[in-house]
Amino acid sequence: MLPFQRISIIGLGLIGSSVARAVRAHMPTVRLTGHDGDADVRERARKLDLCDDVTDTAGAAVTDAELVILCVPVGAMGEVAAEIAEDLPPGAIVSDVGSCKASVAAALGAALPNAIVIPAHPVAGTERSGPEAGFATLFHKRFCIVTPPQGADETAVIRVEEFWRALGADVERMDAEHHDLVLAITSHLPHLIAYTIVGTASDLEQVTQSEVIKYSAGGFRDFTRIAASDPTMWRDVFLSNKDAVLEMLQRFSEDLTALQRAIRWGDGDALFDLFTRTRTIRRSIIEQGQDDASPDFGRTHE
Amino acid sequence: MLPFQRISIIGLGLIGSSVARAVRAHMPTVRLTGHDGDADVRERARKLDLCDDVTDTAGAAVTDAELVILCVPVGAMGEVAAEIAEDLPPGAIVSDVGSCKASVAAALGAALPNAIVIPAHPVAGTERSGPEAGFATLFHKRFCIVTPPQGADETAVIRVEEFWRALGADVERMDAEHHDLVLAITSHLPHLIAYTIVGTASDLEQVTQSEVIKYSAGGFRDFTRIAASDPTMWRDVFLSNKDAVLEMLQRFSEDLTALQRAIRWGDGDALFDLFTRTRTIRRSIIEQGQDDASPDFGRTHE
Incomplete structure (x- = not known):
């Protein structure tokens, strides 16, 4: 028994x-x-x-869809929802794949006041973009977080x-606000930091951009992927997801300042304690199957 | 013609x-x-x-060594050099693999005032430790930076x-101070930031550690490797490498504060401009062979 017979996807980039490929496969x-x-x-x-x-x-x-999945940037969700509002058949479910859930729920609720809206977020992706970049196994063993609005139809x-x-995904249910807090630390802040350090490195005057690229295997290259x-x-x-991102950023900055102080004052014990804790x-x-066990992400050394 | 016939390695961890394995192989x-x-x-x-x-x-x-390579943490270089000082044969070259070069040059120079000291740094490694973690191809196509002291014997x-x-390494020559600045941005700061964010994430009270682990595929897991x-x-x-690290950290913090402000004030153009620049x-x-071209570091999706 398939949950849906007719599915529409709006936005045909990576996700x-x-x-589409995963639906075809499964x-x-x-x-x-x-x-x-x-x-x-x-x-x-x-x-x-x-x-x-x-x-x-x-x-x-969407004229005969049972499920419509909006796969556009979160800032475009309201606009796209407005575009389909008139043609959406009664009983159709509208979902999405956005990385922020409270703002998307609000935008979809406003544009589609009479539709059944069940937002979702598959926590999966790569740094590539566009329809050529997608593949059918992207969601295998990855979590998909469903964030039903209060009073949503359980069926x-x-x-x-x-x-x-x-x-192929593992499904979890969460309220939208908690989702946004969890993703702020596990996804949004990491991306922000990666973008920042890549920007910092490319703006230096004492170290050339070509040196940054040449010696990136010392750690920097890991950040360039998500950047x-x-x-x-x-x-x-x-x-x-402004509020949650700013809160996590504030905590990160405080922790970074504490480490900066430890370095300035030569407090090796504080450094050693943190560096030991982060290993676990x-x-x-790795134990929970959320990353590869091979060293160096399994990069080849030929 | 081999450059050396008798080589001694002090410190038998990952590097x-x-x-040792690479010498055996080559x-x-x-x-x-x-x-x-x-x-x-x-x-x-x-x-x-x-x-x-x-x-x-x-x-x-080291009693009959032509080349001695110190592969110990940079803070232990001086002590280990003192341990070999009496037994080091005249004419032997002492080198190392440390990630900071000015401090190591000073420590080795002080402990071995009469020896030929040629510090070096192969920019390669993984997150693993110990003698089991090493492999012979670790230095293939990676850079090794040699930082000869002023007046060093050219031969x-x-x-x-x-x-x-x-x-198998590509070799570059640099002065120790410039090396330390280059590595501060390409290796030391990335590690510091990765350690910090993993620490921040594990200290949250609104998001549990098990949630951080479960949803780490959104980007966070990339940072846990070097942490x-x-x-x-x-x-x-x-x-x-305190001074260079603190300088790079200061620049990073300024850039992060600028992004924080852009988020707070909703300046989407500033965000978009940076995010476009970092892609290149x-x-x-990838073009220069310093990372894999496959998406998501070539992680398998089965």
Whole structure:
């Protein structure tokens, strides 16, 4: 029993195209319709045969949908929801994949006051963008967090959860505010810090950019991966999850200042204690299958 | 023509044991002697057959050496150098692999006033520690920075450079002060920031540690890798390269404050501009062979 027979995906970038590929792989009988606001992306999606049909307008993509998944930057959710409002059939469920949930729930609720809105967030991705970058196994063994609004229809929530399980994800339920706090520390702050240090390194006058690149294997290159992520998506994340990001940033800055002081005053014990404590977190992440056990991310040394 | 026929390695952890394995692989006729201050590590090194001989004292390891490589934390260099001072044969070259060069040059110069000291730093490693963690290809296509003191014997410098090239490394020459500035941004600051954010995340009261681990695939897990590096080594690096690290940290903090302000005031253009600029650095690192081109560090998604 499939949770949905007709699914529409609005936004065919890395995540939308991965959802399309995963639906094809796990639910081959589902009728899949797609749309993207960019005509060039629509053309590429057609060539890649991502969906049964790629429509030229968002409205045309949803006319007979049972599930509509919005896979656009979080700042564009309200606008896209408004575009489909008139064509959305009664009973259709609208979900999304955005990395901030309170702001998205508010935007979708305002644009679609009569629709069944069940926001969700698959915690998965890569630093690549565009319909070519997606792949069917992106959500395997990754968590998908579903954040039903208060009073949401339980059957609808369960169908969305079943959908994500069918794509290989582990599903968790959370309220939107808690989700936004958890993601602020596990995803948004790491991206902000990575963007910052890559910016700092490229602005130095005593060390050239070519030296930064040459000697990046000392640790810096790890940060450049997530700092290569989609600029529009991440601009929207920081603007939409502002309060939680600013709170986590404040805590991080305090901790960094404490370490700075330990270095300035030569307090080796404080440094050693922290550096010992952080090792155990890495171990737990590997034990719980959330990262590879091979050293150096399994990079090849030939 | 081998640059050296008899090589001694003091310190048989990740780097020392990798040097041993690489010497065996690339210069099988070299006589290799090793020592480690920890009796348990010596025992394991003997079982792993890393060297022709593993001696119980540092002095005994160097009595007939042409090249001695100190592979101990930078804070221990002076002490280890003092231990070998009496047994070091005339004409032997003393080198090291430390991540800070000015402080190491000073420590080795003070402990070995009559020896030929040519410090070096292979920019390579993983988050693992101990003699089991090393491997022969660790230095392949990585840079080794040689920092000869003023007035160093040119023939000795060239022999050390040839040694590292023979292990597969690309060699660069730099003065110690510039090395320390370059490494402060490409290696030391990234480690400090990674340690900090992993510490911040594990101290939160609104988000549990188990949530941090579960949802780490959103970006956080990338930081946990280098935050799992050896605590003693990194404590010493921050204490030894204090001035350069504090300068880079100050710049990073200013840039982070500017981004914090952009988020608070909703300045999306400032965020977007930085996030676009940082993408190109990643591209250069991949083009120059300093990281893997596969998305998500080539992590498997099965």
